[in-house]
Amino acid sequence: MNHVLCGLAANPALPSELVDRLIAVADAEIAADLVGRADLSHAQAVALVSRVKDSAVRLAYEGQLTAADIDPAAQPDAALALLEERAGKEEWARLLAADPVVGRREKLAACSGLPSDVVETLATDSDVRVVAELALWTAPEVAARLARHPHAEVRRAVAANEATPPAVLAALITGEGLPPVERCLVCDREETPFVHDPQCPRLDCDLPPGASCDGSHESTVHDMRQAVLRNPATPTEAVVGFADHPSMLLRWALAARPDLPSQVCERLTADAAPGVRADLAENPAIDDALIRVLAGDRGHDVQRRLAHNPHVPLDVLTHLAGATKIGLTLLPRIAAASPAEVEELAQSRNPAARMLLAQRRDLPAEIRDALATDPDAKVVKSIAPHPGLSEAQLRAMVGRHGVRVVAKVAANPDATPALLEDLTRHRPSVHKAFREVARHRNATAPALLACLADKQARPVAAGHPALPPPVIVELLTDLDWQVVEAAAANPSLPLPVMSDLMPQL
Template identity: 30%
Template structure:
């Protein structure tokens, strides 16, 4: 029942109803929402940990909000799925908080877990500390040792050497991909193989090999090699006039080019989605003069990359906040927790997409006066009126009938919505709207109880 998913996140949901919802056979859709709450009462936490159903315990293992000692109790869980979930850690959305690490004892238990799957997941978790990584890097199973290469930078030198000379070729391959920069000899085995595509964009390539890919009929090969920092200048010049616009864009983003050289390339910055920040700009985040220089570049992708730096000086933040490019302004707002209030409002009014909820939730987001958007022709502006404490209940009720679904959903969650309208929305054919109404903290507790009872009772023996 979709409304239970909304009810599961309702801040006014009593603990006794949470406990009744802990029946996966009747509330499977709602379970993850309840399990991830940051405000779970102690008795609910204990019920999650001691629940008879491994699915329930597994959901709770991914809760990033509970203390390390609490989640770590699941390291001895009899169900492989639960221990795997604990080792893997929460699957993060863009703006979700990082999970608390586990205890040392829990990491040690998981590093010696009888399941290869659990040990592999732990090896790839960025939270896993060096002592546990060392155990995993010398694991008797090659799959685990190969996964352990993920934490290459946190492993001591003698362990990295051992992995580089591992008896298993797949482990040596993984170690070579991570370690060839410090030990160039490791690159030889990779270059001698039939698959060098993983290093095309970053490793020093023999001239014949570089030529073969730079002049390949396959645009994906040219695309990969176009950003290789070791590529000879003549090949860079060839690729700067490539027939494929994506290849030309990659060339235009090379770090050694001057502004004039970038401008001479016929590139479209939005021909495809470029991941920002560019690695070579990210590596220079601490260089104030570099940030100043690239923050004024005519190439918008460079400015977008600079905007991702959370430690920019105030004067550069203010300049980028006035940038003509919406993506620059949005990235700046997303990556700066203290972004100016006027910038936050502007990017939201310009349509911040999936970032809107995070940005409007900032303590300094300017909410005063948002009631003026009640009659805006733009739905993403009309739904902002719920953020203004001066918006009247009458306006909230009127907008709960809005033609735009997103506006109706926003109003359904607002506690100023009259209860009669709230109850009507609970029965809405649109399940997302019904779920939003169920999440409304002004929903009477007796109605919450009825929602739970309507699902639980038919399923009881």
């Protein structure tokens, strides 16, 4: 791989005439970078396909090719890409529905807006994988018909399709009104009873781990029920009975549904599986009383997930902030806090609560400034990237809390060039700070030169346009290929150098 040419192919400052020269010599790797160019013309896209045929698929997805540019017989995958984007021709769908490659028929089956005759062809395909893919994405009336398909794999796909009519989804749970399932992927391939070894040594085996069939197609039927439970179109009354089901996976799927009645939520609160209770904890369906019950649940991940519930009361959230590791993330309840609640959180005696509030990036100036002087380093670390902070405030943070906040201060969008330079000279040094400075829009040449000394920041700094051109040129021969590509893609690379790097035609 020529990393210099790959970098040049991605360089936004590369002139059109040099793009043409790259297209003329492009291989698959260079083409992959050329495809992503925002300034690639239609003529250049067509020329690139003639040079590297495999680039047609991505160019089709990018909207750089039209139906007139594609021969579906010679470029079936590109034709599929345009069909997926609703930009292909109907006759292509008819051609591809008979394609000998199963994977292409599968991909076609996932396309929307197919002609009705093509849908009918795919619905009777000889390979059940194609029919199942159609069942997963098709319109309500076709999904309802495929729910009667004799193969369990097709019914499992119907169960996951959100366009499937609610009454059909309910019927898939009970089997009422549907003919019995006759086959599944397991009994298609193995003598039953059979249980697939999770450590199966056969390289050509694609059965899911633990798949089993004793004649009742139990593993696929179980997966079908799980899909029905996860489908938001399934009627609530059809699923509530699974709260006491012996399968933990089915109860787990039920626990995440936002339409659960309170009595079902209450039963799941006492579930033996922590995973079930954790999903329930984040479910907006639970009421205040159950939230408070789960707030004391020490099961794995229950309290952390409860903190992400959009309806958790602030007093409970404050307790959770001190009881579990939530991390530097903006929680839904914090994002939705009213001005009065913001004031309350800012004055909380619990630094963990103030830290969570500091994750908001729309705080009133007076609250932002108060949090910027917080005595707790975790709070300051959380507020440091907030826009609007002055250079003096940012420097004061570093002065008080040192290495604990340096990287987050460097990430502040308003950090000045002088401050960024000083952060690269901080002792002891902070590796994360170098990476933040290297990608900062205000980084200067001295700051970037310091970043080049850090192994992880070096490739980032090599692509920064404020890097001096002679240094960029020097980096083109670096031992690290990532640095080479970044330097070649740097828009500040001198034009004569770009031209000299081009292979002669």
